[in-house]
Amino acid sequence: MALEHAILVSLLEKPGSGYELARRFERSIGYFWTATHQQIYRVLKRMESDGLLEVREVAQQGRPDKKEYSVAGPGRAALSRWLHEPVEPESIRHELAVKIRGAAFDDPAGLVSEVERHRKAHADRLAHYLSGERRDFTGPEAPLPLDAGRELQHAVLRGGIAYERMTIAWLDDVLATLHRLGTARPGI
């Protein structure tokens, strides 16, 4: 049910249309919760009919009209309720780890290029996060009234950065292991 709550958070940060939400889920929010536009439109409709959201038809020049959603009172209450109830610490699902273990029954060396692909994807994401951090969280830090939202967004981003760094280091470890296996027994 976290998609609903992710949408509530995103709309509290800034109201927007389904399309705009979909874009945000490709960026900031999507760093730790993904959703496609189909899913988002479906859930927005349900949330609106449940009274969690309000819609406003907005005419635009040079663009199609859009429906701007914002959080209604019950939506805010629902978020608050969720924040106060515990969620289970989730376990990761890492398909690549399955592959790595599976490689023992196939060709370990054949996995090198796949691991390298993943390493690159994570390095790209890290670079993206770091540039976002530079853009949004450095420079003339508003010194007096520290904005809780900003601080917490930054804390989450630091988590993403730490995750990508850790993953890259681990994939280097995996590559070294695959290399060792490849050279140790060249005949077999």
Added chain:
Amino acid sequence: MALEHAILVSLLEKPGSGYELARRFERSIGYFWTATHQQIYRVLKRMESDGLLEVREVAQQGRPDKKEYSVAGPGRAALSRWLHEPVEPESIRHELAVKIRGAAFDDPAGLVSEVERHRKAHADRLAHYLSGERRDFTGPEAPLPLDAGRELQHAVLRGGIAYERMTIAWLDDVLATLHRLGTARPGI
């Protein structure tokens, strides 16, 4: 579709029943891919009827009979095919991160206990991984024929260890941030 492949890997490592697989998914394999017994029984049945697995009824003393599954030729081929095709680098889904961002619109201090709960869960998992590592991957390392399966299992476990350590450090960071927000503006 990774559940099928996780099952193939697990059964190649050692044949077993649905029940045994479910237990493994609570342990080693489950560290990076989870599945409940209902799911496993359903998929085992399908995989068997697809010819990927073989079943053998095994009578046991003092216990109910079980169906021992093992990987058939086509199953091994399917795994090999999967290992050679790229999988998309997946993005994480971290519900707690949604909560952290959402806390800005509610009570940041109220999240402390939840974050601490998660920190403890990850610390427990880390301890569990480390004891597994000590048990399975240290001591009299077979020095001559390094076993590819063992090496790769260890590499995956090191990934789990790195993940838990990173997460614990991040949650400490989050706790420090929440604390800062709580003390900085005691009146608001």
Added chain:
DNA sequence: TCCGACATGTAACCGGTTACATGATTCT
């Protein structure tokens, strides 16, 4: 004229979760 960005949707499918159900055996 065609492409890309903006904007919103439907339909079918499938994988995963939750709840329910049964029954044997061993240990306390």
Added chain:
DNA sequence: AGAATCATGTAACCGGTTACATGTCGGA
């Protein structure tokens, strides 16, 4: 007698994915 472990399942639901579908507007 009751709890725990071993063992295997069915059914309903729901969230997420993939494919398909439509239409506007601005710029190359």
